Amino acid sequence: MEVLQHVLNGFAVAAQPVNIAYLFAGCVLGTIIGVLPGVGPAAGIALLLPVTAGMPATSALIMLAGIYYGAMYGGSTTAILINTPGESGSVMTTIDGYQMARNGRAGAALAISAIASFIAGTLGIVLLTLLAVPLSTFAIRFGPAEYFTLMVFALTAASALGGDSFAKGMISTVLGLIVATVGVDLQSGQARYTFGLPQLQEGFSFIVVVVGLFAVSEVFIAIEEHLSGTAKPMRVTGPIWLTRDEWRRSVKPIARGGIVGFLVGVLPGAGSTIASILAYSIEKKWARDPSRFGKGAIEGVAAPEAANNASTAGAMVPLLTLGVPGSGATAIIMGAFIIYGIQPGPLLFQSQPALVWGLIDSMYLGNVMLLVLNLPLVGLFVRVLYIPTGILLPLILAISSIGVYSVNYSVFDLYVALAFGGIGYAFRKLGVPTAPLVLALVLGGMMEQSFRQAMTISSANPVIFVQSGISVTLLVATVLSIAVPLVMARRKRRRGPA
Amino acid sequence: MADRILAACTLLVAGVYLYATHRLPAMDIGDPLGPKAFPVLLGILFAVAGALLLVETWRRGAPVVSDVPAPIASRPRDVAIVAAATAIFFALLEPLGYLVAVASYLLALTLWLHRRRPLTCIAVAVLFSLASYALFVKVLNVSLAKGVFSF
Numbered sequence: 001m002e003v004l005q006h007v008l009n010g011f012a013v014a015a016q017p018v019n020i021a022y023l024f025a026g027c028v029l030g031t032i033i034g035v036l037p038g039v040g041p042a043a044g045i046a047l048l049l050p051v052t053a054g055m056p057a058t059s060a061l062i063m064l065a066g067i068y069y070g071a072m073y074g075g076s077t078t079a080i081l082i083n084t085p086g087e088s089g090s091v092m093t094t095i096d097g098y099q100m101a102r103n104g105r106a107g108a109a110l111a112i113s114a115i116a117s118f119i120a121g122t123l124g125i126v127l128l129t130l131l132a133v134p135l136s137t138f139a140i141r142f143g144p145a146e147y148f149t150l151m152v153f154a155l156t157a158a159s160a161l162g163g164d165s166f167a168k169g170m171i172s173t174v175l176g177l178i179v180a181t182v183g184v185d186l187q188s189g190q191a192r193y194t195f196g197l198p199q200l201q202e203g204f205s206f207i208v209v210v211v212g213l214f215a216v217s218e219v220f221i222a223i224e225e226h227l228s229g230t231a232k233p234m235r236v237t238g239p240i241w242l243t244r245d246e247w248r249r250s251v252k253p254i255a256r257g258g259i260v261g262f263l264v265g266v267l268p269g270a271g272s273t274i275a276s277i278l279a280y281s282i283e284k285k286w287a288r289d290p291s292r293f294g295k296g297a298i299e300g301v302a303a304p305e306a307a308n309n310a311s312t313a314g315a316m317v318p319l320l321t322l323g324v325p326g327s328g329a330t331a332i333i334m335g336a337f338i339i340y341g342i343q344p345g346p347l348l349f350q351s352q353p354a355l356v357w358g359l360i361d362s363m364y365l366g367n368v369m370l371l372v373l374n375l376p377l378v379g380l381f382v383r384v385l386y387i388p389t390g391i392l393l394p395l396i397l398a399i400s401s402i403g404v405y406s407v408n409y410s411v412f413d414l415y416v417a418l419a420f421g422g423i424g425y426a427f428r429k430l431g432v433p434t435a436p437l438v439l440a441l442v443l444g445g446m447m448e449q450s451f452r453q454a455m456t457i458s459s460a461n462p463v464i465f466v467q468s469g470i471s472v473t474l475l476v477a478t479v480l481s482i483a484v485p486l487v488m489a490r491r492k493r494r495r496g497p498a
Numbered sequence: 499m500a501d502r503i504l505a506a507c508t509l510l511v512a513g514v515y516l517y518a519t520h521r522l523p524a525m526d527i528g529d530p531l532g533p534k535a536f537p538v539l540l541g542i543l544f545a546v547a548g549a550l551l552l553v554e555t556w557r558r559g560a561p562v563v564s565d566v567p568a569p570i571a572s573r574p575r576d577v578a579i580v581a582a583a584t585a586i587f588f589a590l591l592e593p594l595g596y597l598v599a600v601a602s603y604l605l606a607l608t609l610w611l612h613r614r615r616p617l618t619c620i621a622v623a624v625l626f627s628l629a630s631y632a633l634f635v636k637v638l639n640v641s642l643a644k645g646v647f648s649f
Binding site: 167171177223390393397401422432456 | 500504511531532533536537541543544572576577580581584585587588589591600607611619622626630634638641
């Protein structure tokens with residue numbers, strides 16, 4: 001009953017005209033960012049972080065979250081019409097979505113991805129609403145040792161699940177933690193790794209690093225794609241709707257994709273890309289006739305689109321209830337919380353119920369807006385694909401630069417962003433996941449603090465990390481998060497190339 | 499090969515980081531570990547990650563078959579050109595001022611990436627720099643580098 005009351009109060013916050021306006025802006029921007037190939041939700045949120053500086057916290061967070069899940073809607077449009085994922089979560093939609101478009105069923109492919117996104121996205125928010133209170137009540141019992149082991153689990157799982165190599169995931173994670181140690185140590189007041197540069201006294205600015213790592217490096221990759229030649233968008237012919245048979249075949253994949261997507265989203269490090277890959281493989285494996293996949297099977301569009309939207313709601317669960325994000329984009333949203341002086345986590349539900357429930361409820365409204373934007377109005381967003389990339393990419397670089405410069409009016413920050421752009425580019429080329437780095441960067445300070453607090457409590461005895469049931473469970477989960485993918489990869493390899 | 503270079507770089511950075519940590523003055527007032535313990539742990543973990551990657555490159559078997567479509571080819575030279583142009587833009591931002599620096603940066607990049615329509619490129623460069631300057635300075639009250647102009 002208490003939850004219902006919170007949900008109703010949340011709707012009162014979310015439905016305030018100013019919040020509706022920012023939500024709408026977030027959904028429109030998210031769809032555009034999703035449609036634009038080469039700019040993902042993490043880059044989009046990073047780009048808009050400097051702009052939100054003067055806004056009320058609730059409105060800003062509602063808008064940033066809207067960009068995050070809105071991008072999942074937009075990404076499918078590009079996947080279907082030009083065979084390129086608009087953001088990485090829609091990579092599986094290219095396979096059958098583009099084939100549907102070539103078969104003259106672009107309208108049906110666009111319709112099913114919007115409908116699947118809406119149903120699974122809403123299902124995900126319902127699950128988030130139901131889980132929020134029990135999980136945050138449970139997490140209130142966490143002390144420094146439990147928090148430290150929770151972050152160890154989150155970062156290890158992010159390293160293990162983020163790509164195909166655990167070592168590369170670990171390099172990304174530990175580098176993020178190392179970057180987080182730069183600057184004045186909060187407990188001793190000692191400057192660390194500043195190399196005498198006054199600009200590094202307060203450490204690397206979060207916004208500067210994420211703009212470099214996501215926006216700048218994504219533009220570099222997009223420039224390569226642009227110079228290699230890009231495909232012309234397919235024309236959308238016929239109505240954007242489904243036949244009865246197409247709808248009948250999509251219902252179960254949407255439900256399965258939604259549940260898989262939500263669960264994968266809750267896991268740290270897995271995110272929307274893995275959610276959609278997993279949902280697609282499940283459908284292909286369970287299909288009566290798997291040979292239809294890859295040739296325009298509507299199930300191959302419905303399942304991954306359901307999964308990537310449900311995963312965004314899933315990813316909000318650990319961020320809001322535990323204060324530990326699980327993906328690159330939610331790590332940046334956590335950065336936004338911190339910039340506003342708000343610490344996400346279990347106490348947030350008691351200290352700022354209006355903000356949390358306003359944010360959660362805005363996601364229900366946002367999904368309705370996105371359904372309207374992406375079904376009847378999809379033709380408008382398709383036009384975004386006609387903006388010449390040769391003009392667009394330099395503009396994104398210019399906007400990133402203005403955003404970074406406006407944080408501290410520092411040219412030094414611009415070079416830092418460029419350097420992280422280079423690191424992000426190299427990481428993408430080498431198959432090193434970038435999300436663990438930003439996750440570690442946002443958690444690094446807290447992780448060191450809780451580590452040192454726990455050690456102070458125990459007079460430097462590490463036994464404190466295995467004294468409570470919660471810590472032990474989390475450490476076991478940490479070991480499993482390394483072992484399970486290793487065993488699965490070995491089994492897959494033993495079976496050999498199919 | 500690329501993976502081995504990455505592993506070597508990782509080991510090198512881990513070494514430099516551990517050395518820098520070692521050189522930090524010891525101050526352990528208030529908490530038993532001091533500001534060095536956590537970084538030492540990170541330095542060791544980073545070295546372990548580099549070593550793990552070396553092991554992975556040696557032991558890698560048949561590539562895992564996946565459904566995910568392959569990415570496009572690399573053009574590192576072109577990316578280096580864009581990065582260099584961007585660095586020059588940053589260096590000139592304060593001396594030349596926002597308007598001139600942004601307009602020339604955009605003009606250079608768009609003329610290179612969208613060469614068939616030079617007039618469009620000029621229009622975009624001029625209009626974007628003017629409009630964004632007006633938006634930031636006059637509407638959002640963000641002060642951007644003035645440089646050669648005094649308004």
